[in-house]
Structure formats: structure tokens, C-alpha cells
Amino acid sequence: MSRLAWIPVGIVLLLLPLYLEAPWLKAGQYMMIGAVGAIGLTLLTGQAGQLSLAHGFFLLVGATSYTVLAGPKGDHLGLGLDPLISLVGAVAISALAGMAFAPVAGRVRGIYLGVASLSLVFLGLYLGQAAESLTGGTSTGRDPATFKLFGFPFSNEGDLVVAGVPIRGTERIWYLFLALLALAYWLARGAVRTRIGRAWRAVRDNEAAAAAMGVDVRRTKASVFAVSSAYAGLAGVMTVLWFDILKPDESEYGTYGVNTSIAFLAMVIIGGLGSVGGAVIGALVVFGLPQVLTLYSTDLGWFTGSVTPVLVSSFVYGAAIVLVVLFEPGGLAAVGPRVKHRIRELRS
Amino acid sequence: MTELVLQNVSLRFGGLIALDDISFTVSPGSLHALIGPNGAGKSSCFNVISGLYRPTAGTVRLGVQDLLRLAPHRVARLGIGRAFQNTALSPHSTVLDNVLLGRHALTRGGFLAGGLRLTSRQERLHAARAREICDFLGIGASVDRPLGALPYGVAKLADIARALATEPSLLLLDEPAAGLNTDETAELAAMIGQIRTDLDIAVLLVEHDMELVMGIADQVTVLDFGRVIADGTPADVQTDPDVVKAYLGVTT
Amino acid sequence: MTTFLQLMVNGLGKGAVFALLALGFVVIYKATEVVNFAHGSLVLFGGYLVLVTKDHIGWAAAAIIGILSAGLLALAVERLLLARSRHADPFSLALLTIGVDVIITEEIIRRLGVSVPFIGDAWDAKPIQLGGITLFRTHLVALLVATVLITAFFLASRYTNWGIAMRAQAENREAAALVGIRSSRVTASAWLLAGLLAGIAVLFIATQDFSGAGLSRGTHSIALAAFPAAILGGLDSTVGAIVGGVAVGLVDALSTYYVSFAFAKSAVFLVMLVVLVVRPAGLFGTRETTRV
Known part of the structure; x- marks a missing residue:
């Protein structure tokens, strides 16, 4: 997208809270969580060619770190730090957790790595249940601290009115998430175009050739794991703020489980492996669809009994993965340029 | 650049001997060709120099630097550039x-x-x-x-x-003429000559095309079944009876 | 001592089932280099068909239907989807199987609803006491069936044309094609075999004896443990699959008892991680050599 095209998009996103009801804003926020996480995964899997099913685990690391760093001292372990510092700290801790996986990531390739990374999800499941002083445990969970920016709370506290619309917690969180997503997007776009992005792609395409050009393959893999985990950690912080609770999973199919890892992988595949913009589009589909279907569920009247919005969305993204691999390996990100190309061909 | 010296290098894969007691020296600024029939060990030799394969015995030095102690990316950073037989580029x-x-x-x-x-x-x-x-x-x-x-x-x-x-101060070229037609090969030969003279870079060249090699190389090392069977100027090598038997004799 | 022996027996019984799953996995990988993430859904599919047919035609006939259905589903996935995308690399095809897994699994879980039915075989939940050790009949039957099938597999791969074609293709696809081996047949038969094995495995998994839980999402996650089994042994080694399967069964049994049930799930994956750090291609797998 050209730079000018961003201006109307930005204006619309900034104005939406003035027009949309809270449930719609919540749905939008959820998509933004997906987008941040998916950008991280597309760097790892798409740019650097390392399959990971551990994204759900790093979400949990970020979520728990924020809650512990910002949490009050009390029943659970809490350091009572400033929320902004806690957010940055949680992202840093997630990056370190990703780095700690480097001995495995550096040795094990491709699909092997994907399966190896699955073990982190199971580790997270166990630790989430066992470390109650950090996570609050599966039965009650734990309340995260309200996010504050230099004292300004992202909750319903205090009166703030813009153009006659009260800007309450939901609206404030919208702007917070929008800012975080914009930052995450901008950093990723910049990085893939420079030295580190070239090193990632070289490692993906041919490790021997990358090394012959002076790229330290192990270090590069460790670094991309760290970056990807940092994104997942940020998405994890956003997740606890969105749910307003940290609750570890009871089974491997939960907020931080295998299914979540697969959902992120689906976003990245559907959007087009390696495409930062595509990851955002993929998140709109995979995280957006269940939210939007739920909001429309009464109007649609489709969802009776066992057919739920979540189920329908799973079918859609499952099928989307199959179709993308079969027919459009570049994902949705490649559809735009292809259509443009076809139109140009038809004209001439 | 300093000299690249391979001394008594042997490389085994299980029972298979890929390189058997190889020694040769690439002098600064020279255009050195490494030739031999298919499977003679030319690419293995390159992989040993760039650190991808670890030889079972022998030493590889660039000046005083022992290359065998270095990871491949460190070897590259010493000024050894490499082009690949199958190009190994990112197509997208x-x-x-x-x-x-x-x-x-x-x-x-x-x-x-x-x-x-x-x-x-x-x-x-x-x-x-x-x-x-x-x-x-x-x-x-x-x-x-x-x-x-x-x-x-x-x-x-x-x-x-x-x-x-x-x-780089030394450029490794792995069969640069493979898959090129006669005109392209001639252009390539001129290009390699220019790289050496204009950029003052030593070139170690693995090549099948004898005409290309004999036309531009200063020094030729001939491998056969993992051994060095001849080492000298193109004129010396061309008349070497072992080489004629093992390699040139086969092609003519 | 009795406890330890008991755990070993339980571990072996479970390990036999994991070995069957891992073997299917490895057979597909050897033939096509594709990692089949849809293995869990094949397990569920086979189990579901047993469930819906057993009250009408009896357990034995239902079991056969379940096994065949899982095999045919695997074959269909290969023929209708993977074979259609010849240009896609193994990496993309593995991703494709994730999509397939999501669709099949979600549909079966939807159909099961809140029920967690056992698929009620003849020998479930009737343990035998033997010198202080409890022998679960499901484990014994699983061990027996797995031994017979695995022996048959190794004999077939050594002495039949199919086995030779399979091994040739695993060794070198192009060379195998040059000597007239029909790659598409070998690939299809690998998927069929893997599906059949998954269909057999589920008969043991969704029992009181094995997991204490019937057919559910939990069955799918038990099938996920075939991943560490296959990877631990080495994805391209059939012997590795058997060893890996038994290892996973033992680790599961031991860690459940000595640590906790919650930890056992993680334990098998952690053991796999340790093995991978030491041997990146698994215990019996061949290391990728750099080729440039």
C-alpha cells in the first residue's frame, strides 16, 4: 500500500470508537491481538522458514509476565511496577524465553522444529497450572492491573468526552491496541527490508549459502525466535487486558493452547507466508470471523445447538488453509497484485 | 590476500573416500583452476575450504589462519567469497x-x-x-x-x-559455465579475467569446460578419485600423461 | 518393585499403541517427506464410525468398518488434496494437513457434543490380577496386535514388491521412478496404511483401560503424542517409530505415577526436546547432509 493510502485508513480507525458500540470495538480489539501475534509468526515461519506451534506458549509468557510485573503484592506474586514498564518487561521476558529455545531452534530444522516447539505448549499448560502464585491457577485465575500511561487509566475511571461521545475503557483500549499494532507493523515492515530480513530469508532458502555469505545461521535463528516471541508476548499482554483476567488453560485446547498456535499459523498461511500485511488480513479472517458471527448470531439465526460461531470459523479457516496451499501459495497478500496484473493484461 | 594452503587433506563419508591426501596452494592474485572428472572431489574440496565439511585429516590455512577451527560464516568473513554450482539464490x-x-x-x-x-x-x-x-x-x-x-x-x-x-580477496567459483551456451561461456571467461585483474581478487575455479580453463588459468590442479594427479601450468598439465589418461583422454 | 513392574507393564501396553500411530506417521514421511498433522483426526474419524455402527452391527464388524474408514479417509486426503498439488513442497503440504485436521476434528467433536463415549470393546475394564500386578486386557491385546502388525510390516517391507518399492522411494525418489516404481501408488499405499493403523489405534485409546476417557478431544491430544514418538525415534526410521512409541508409553506411565497426571502430558514432549538437542534427527533418524 502506498503511503497516501494509509491516511484514510488511519482516519477511519481513529474515528471508529466514536461510532461503534462497545461489542464491536471489543471484536476489533480481538482482531488486533491476532494481528500483532500473526506478524510475529510470519517473520519466523514466513521470512525465516522456521515452523512454530509454540506461539500460544509465548502468549502465555507475555500474559503472565505482565500480570506479575504490574500486579499488586498480595495473595499472588506481584512486583507492583508501572504498567508501561511491565508491558515492556513482559515483551522482553517473552523474547528471552524465545531465545532460551535457541539450542533447539538452532539445531532442529523445518518440520522437526514445528513438532519440537509443540512441547512448549505442553510445558506452558503444566506450568500454568502448577505455578499458581504466578498465574492464579485454573479455577480462579488472576486479575491483571489496569493499564496506565503516565497515570492515565485505560478503564472507565475518570470522565473523558470527545465530540459528545464518552471515551471509556473500551474506547481507550481500542486506541492503545491500535497504537501497539501500528508500532508492531511499522517495525516489522522496516526490519524485513533491511539487513536482518535478508539474513532471515537467506537462512530460509539455503543455510549453506547464507553461511557462505557471512550469516551466522544459529544466531540468526535464535534472533528471529526472540523477535517472534516478543510479538507473541505483546499479543499475550493484550489478551489479558482484553479478557481483563489471566486464566491458565485446563487443557491443551485453550486461550494459550495448541488450537491458538494453529489459529495463528492459519492467519499467516491465509495471509501469505512472510507477508506482514498478509498477517494482518489473516488475523481479520481467523480472529475476526468468530467475533463478527457472534455479534450477528441472533440476526442470522444460523447458530443452533452444536453449530457455534467458533465452529463455523474453524471450518472456514481450515478450508482456507487447504485452498491457499492448493491454489494460491502466496496467500491473500498475493491476490491483490495478481488481480491488478490480470486487469492490466485484459486492458492491453 | 595471503596464500590459501591445503595440506594433506582427507575427507571420508563412512567408507567412501571423497578426498585422499590433497595438497595444493592458491597464490595471491592468481587464477587457479581445479579440474577433474565427475565425482573427483572438486565440490567436496570447496565445501572443506568454506567450512561446510570437516576433513578427517589435514590442514587448511589462509595465511596463518587455521580455517578448520572456524564456523562457515567466520571463514566467509575472512575474505573468501563463494558462488555456487546451483546458484543457491532466493528466487522470490x-x-x-x-x-x-x-x-x-x-x-x-x-x-x-x-x-x-x-x-x-x-x-x-x-x-x-x-x-x-x-x-x-x-x-x-x-x-x-x-x-x-x-x-x-x-x-x-x-x-x-x-x-x-x-x-573477498579469494573468490571460489563452482562450475560457473555449467548450463551456459558458447557465447555466454566466452563472456564469462572474459569476466573472470577482469575480476582477477581489475579487482585484484584471486580466483579458485572448479570447471568442466577445458577450453575455458586452459585459456585463462595460471595454475591447474587436477583431481581424480579424490587424489591430486597433476598440479602445474596449463601447458604442463595438458601434456601430463596421467591427466591425458584419466581425464582428457576420456573426453576426446 | 511391584509398583515399578506394574508401571512398566502399563507403559508397554500404551507404548504399543503409540508405536502403531508413530509407524503410520513415519511411513507417510518416508514415502513423501510430508509430516501428517491430520493424524489425530484420522484417529477420531475411525473411532467415531465404530461408535455409530456398533449398536447396529456388533462391535467386531464396527471395528472393521472403523479401521477401513480411517484408512479410506487417509487415502482420500492424499488422492483428492495432496496429490493435486504436485508442485507444493513437503513443508506446504504439511501445513495443508493442518487445515484438514481442523475441519475433520471440529466436525467430529461437534457430533460428539458433550458425550464422551467409550467405544466399548469386549475386553475393556476387566483387569486380570497376576502376582500383585494388575494386567489390563486392553494393554495385552494392544501389545499382541501391535507385535503382530509390526512384524508383518517389517516382513512385508523386506520381502514383498510393495515393501521394496516403498524403501526404494524413501531412498531416492527419482531413481525409484527411473526403474519403473510408480510413485503415486507407493504414496497412496503409505497413506492408506497410516490411516488403517490410526483406525486400529483408536480402538485401544478410547477405552477405560488406556485413558479412562472415551472418544473426545482428549483422544485427539493422545494421538498428538505420536508426534514425540515419531520424532524421538527419527522421522525417517520405522525402527525408531517402534522404539519411540514404547519410550513415550513408558515415560507417560512413569511420570504419571512419580510426578503427576498433569505433568505426564508435558513429560513426553520434554523427553523429545532433550533427545532432539543431543541428536537433532532423533535416535535412529538419518542426519541431513549439506548439499550445495
Whole structure:
């Protein structure tokens, strides 16, 4: 997208809270969580060619770190730090957790790595249940601290009115998430175009050739794991703020489980492996669809009994993965340029 | 550059002997050819020099540096550039992007530096140098095109451009003429000569095309079944009875 | 001592089932280099068909239907989807199987609803006491069936044309094609075999004896443990699959008892991680060599 095209998009996103009801804003926020996480995964899997099913685990690391760093001292372990510092700290801790996986990531390739990374999800499941002083445990969970920016709370506290619309917690969180997503997007776009992005792609395409050009393959893999985990950690912080609770999973199919890892992988595949913009589009589909279907569920009247919005969305993204691999390996990100190309061909 | 010296290098894969007590020296600024029939151990030899294979015995030195103690990326950073037999480029990236990979060790900056656009000046400077190298090799017109869309001959040159972008003092070329037609091969020969004279880079060349080798090399090492069977000037080697028997005799 | 022996027996019984799953996995990988993430859904599919047919035609006939259905589903996935995308690399095809897994699994879980039915075989939940050790009949039957099938597999792969074609293709696809081996047949038969094995495995998994839980999402996650089994042994080694399967069964049994049930799930994956750090291609797998 050209730079000018961003201006109307930005204006619309900034104005939406003035027009949309809270449930719609919540749905939008959820998509933004997906987008941040998916950008991280597309760097790892798409740019650097390392399959990971551990994204759900790093979400949990970020979520728990924020809650512990910002949490009050009390029943659970809490350091009572400033929320902004806690957010940055949680992202840093997630990056370190990703780095700690480097001995495995550096040795094990491709699909092997994907399966190896699955073990982190199971580790997270166990630790989430066992470390109650950090996570609050599966039965009650734990309340995260309200996010504050230099004292300004992202909750319903205090009166703030813009153009006659009260800007309450939901609206404030919208702007917070929008800012975080914009930052995450901008950093990723910049990085893939420079030295580190070239090193990632070289490692993906041919490790021997990358090394012959002076790229330290192990270090590069460790670094991309760290970056990807940092994104997942940020998405994890956003997740606890969105749910307003940290609750570890009871089974491997939960907020931080295998299914979540697969959902992120689906976003990245559907959007087009390696495409930062595509990851955002993929998140709109995979995280957006269940939210939007739920909001429309009464109007649609489709969802009776066992057919739920979540189920329908799973079918859609499952099928989307199959179709993308079969027919459009570049994902949705490649559809735009292809259509443009076809139109140009038809004209001439 | 300092001398590259291989001394008594042997390489085994299980029971298979790929290299058997190989010794030869590449002098600074020279154009040294490594020839031999298929499976003679030429590519294995390259892989040992670039650190991808660890020999079972012997030493490989660049000046006083023991290359066998270094990881492949460290070997590359000592000034050994390499172009590959199968090009080993990223087909979806542009020629420029591929060539810029060669600047990796000469530049700095990771995710944050790149993401925050702190390296844009560095990127511009090095892109300019990469374009210069592409111009030198005559592929300047294709720099911004994706590699997969270009003819094989251009990809071959892009691979050499990427190796040159590391600013090497020794360039390893693995069968650069493979898959090229007669005209392209002649152009390539001229190009390799220019790399050596204009850029003052020593070249170690693995090649099948005897005409190309004999026309431009100063020194020729002949391998057969993992052994060195001859080592000398093209004129010496051409008349060596062992070489005629093992290699030239077969082709003529 | 009795406890330890008991755990070993339980571990072996479970390990036999994991070995069957891992073997299917490895057979597909050897033939096509594709990692089949849809293995869990094949397990569920086989189990579901047993469930819906057993009250009408009896357990034995239902079991056969379940096994065949899982095999045919695997074959269909290969023929209708993977074979259609010849240009896609193994990496993309593995991703494709994730999509397939999501669709099949979600549909079966929807159909099961809140029920967690056992698929009620003849020998479930009737343990035998033997010198202080409890022998679960499901484990014994699983061990027996797995031994017979695995022996048959190794004999077939050594002495039949099919086995030779399979091994040739695993060794070198192009060379195998040059000597007239029909790659598409070998690939299809690998998927069929893997599906059949998954269909057999589920008969043991969704029992009181094995997991204490019937057919559910939990069955799918038990099938996920075939991943560490296959990877631990080495994805391209059939012997490795058997060893890996038994290892996973033992680790599961021991860690459940000595640590906790919650930890056992993680334990098998952690053991796999340790093995991978030491031997990146698994215990019996061949290391990728660099080729440039």
C-alpha cells in the first residue's frame, strides 16, 4: 500500500470508537491481538522458514509476565511496577524465553522444529497450572492491573468526552491496541527490508549459502525466535487486558493452547507466508470471523445447538488453509497484485 | 590476500573416500583452476575450504589462519567469497536483495535498528555498491527484478555478484559455465579475467569446460578419485600423461 | 518393585499403541517427506464410525468398518488434496494437513457434543490380577496386535514388491521412478496404511483401560503424542517409530505415577526436546547432509 493510502485508513480507525458500540470495538480489539501475534509468526515461519506451534506458549509468557510485573503484592506474586514498564518487561521476558529455545531452534530444522516447539505448549499448560502464585491457577485465575500511561487509566475511571461521545475503557483500549499494532507493523515492515530480513530469508532458502555469505545461521535463528516471541508476548499482554483476567488453560485446547498456535499459523498461511500485511488480513479472517458471527448470531439465526460461531470459523479457516496451499501459495497478500496484473493484461 | 594452503587433506563419508591426501596452494592474485572428472572431489574440496565439511585429516590455512577451527560464516568473513554450482539464490527476492546479502558481514544492525529505520543510510550506501558490482558484471539492468523471472545466465552472474559483494580477496567459483551456451561461456571467461585483474581478487575455479580453463588459468590442479594427479601450468598439465589418461583422454 | 513392574507393564501396553500411530506417521514421511498433522483426526474419524455402527452391527464388524474408514479417509486426503498439488513442497503440504485436521476434528467433536463415549470393546475394564500386578486386557491385546502388525510390516517391507518399492522411494525418489516404481501408488499405499493403523489405534485409546476417557478431544491430544514418538525415534526410521512409541508409553506411565497426571502430558514432549538437542534427527533418524 502506498503511503497516501494509509491516511484514510488511519482516519477511519481513529474515528471508529466514536461510532461503534462497545461489542464491536471489543471484536476489533480481538482482531488486533491476532494481528500483532500473526506478524510475529510470519517473520519466523514466513521470512525465516522456521515452523512454530509454540506461539500460544509465548502468549502465555507475555500474559503472565505482565500480570506479575504490574500486579499488586498480595495473595499472588506481584512486583507492583508501572504498567508501561511491565508491558515492556513482559515483551522482553517473552523474547528471552524465545531465545532460551535457541539450542533447539538452532539445531532442529523445518518440520522437526514445528513438532519440537509443540512441547512448549505442553510445558506452558503444566506450568500454568502448577505455578499458581504466578498465574492464579485454573479455577480462579488472576486479575491483571489496569493499564496506565503516565497515570492515565485505560478503564472507565475518570470522565473523558470527545465530540459528545464518552471515551471509556473500551474506547481507550481500542486506541492503545491500535497504537501497539501500528508500532508492531511499522517495525516489522522496516526490519524485513533491511539487513536482518535478508539474513532471515537467506537462512530460509539455503543455510549453506547464507553461511557462505557471512550469516551466522544459529544466531540468526535464535534472533528471529526472540523477535517472534516478543510479538507473541505483546499479543499475550493484550489478551489479558482484553479478557481483563489471566486464566491458565485446563487443557491443551485453550486461550494459550495448541488450537491458538494453529489459529495463528492459519492467519499467516491465509495471509501469505512472510507477508506482514498478509498477517494482518489473516488475523481479520481467523480472529475476526468468530467475533463478527457472534455479534450477528441472533440476526442470522444460523447458530443452533452444536453449530457455534467458533465452529463455523474453524471450518472456514481450515478450508482456507487447504485452498491457499492448493491454489494460491502466496496467500491473500498475493491476490491483490495478481488481480491488478490480470486487469492490466485484459486492458492491453 | 595471503596464500590459501591445503595440506594433506582427507575427507571420508563412512567408507567412501571423497578426498585422499590433497595438497595444493592458491597464490595471491592468481587464477587457479581445479579440474577433474565427475565425482573427483572438486565440490567436496570447496565445501572443506568454506567450512561446510570437516576433513578427517589435514590442514587448511589462509595465511596463518587455521580455517578448520572456524564456523562457515567466520571463514566467509575472512575474505573468501563463494558462488555456487546451483546458484543457491532466493528466487522470490530481487537481484539487488540477493546481492545485498553479500554485504551482511560488512554491515551492522538487527531487528530494532532495521525496524526503527536507523540503518537507512547504511542500506543506501551498500545498495549503491551492490549496483556498482552488478554493473561491473553487466547485469545492472536487472537489479530490481525478481530473480526467478530472469534467464539462467543472469542468475549465474547474480550469484557471482553476491560473492563479490562480500569484498573477498579469494573468490571460489563452482562450475560457473555449467548450463551456459558458447557465447555466454566466452563472456564469462572474459569476466573472470577482469575480476582477477581489475579487482585484484584471486580466483579458485572448479570447471568442466577445458577450453575455458586452459585459456585463462595460471595454475591447474587436477583431481581424480579424490587424489591430486597433476598440479602445474596449463601447458604442463595438458601434456601430463596421467591427466591425458584419466581425464582428457576420456573426453576426446 | 511391584509398583515399578506394574508401571512398566502399563507403559508397554500404551507404548504399543503409540508405536502403531508413530509407524503410520513415519511411513507417510518416508514415502513423501510430508509430516501428517491430520493424524489425530484420522484417529477420531475411525473411532467415531465404530461408535455409530456398533449398536447396529456388533462391535467386531464396527471395528472393521472403523479401521477401513480411517484408512479410506487417509487415502482420500492424499488422492483428492495432496496429490493435486504436485508442485507444493513437503513443508506446504504439511501445513495443508493442518487445515484438514481442523475441519475433520471440529466436525467430529461437534457430533460428539458433550458425550464422551467409550467405544466399548469386549475386553475393556476387566483387569486380570497376576502376582500383585494388575494386567489390563486392553494393554495385552494392544501389545499382541501391535507385535503382530509390526512384524508383518517389517516382513512385508523386506520381502514383498510393495515393501521394496516403498524403501526404494524413501531412498531416492527419482531413481525409484527411473526403474519403473510408480510413485503415486507407493504414496497412496503409505497413506492408506497410516490411516488403517490410526483406525486400529483408536480402538485401544478410547477405552477405560488406556485413558479412562472415551472418544473426545482428549483422544485427539493422545494421538498428538505420536508426534514425540515419531520424532524421538527419527522421522525417517520405522525402527525408531517402534522404539519411540514404547519410550513415550513408558515415560507417560512413569511420570504419571512419580510426578503427576498433569505433568505426564508435558513429560513426553520434554523427553523429545532433550533427545532432539543431543541428536537433532532423533535416535535412529538419518542426519541431513549439506548439499550445495
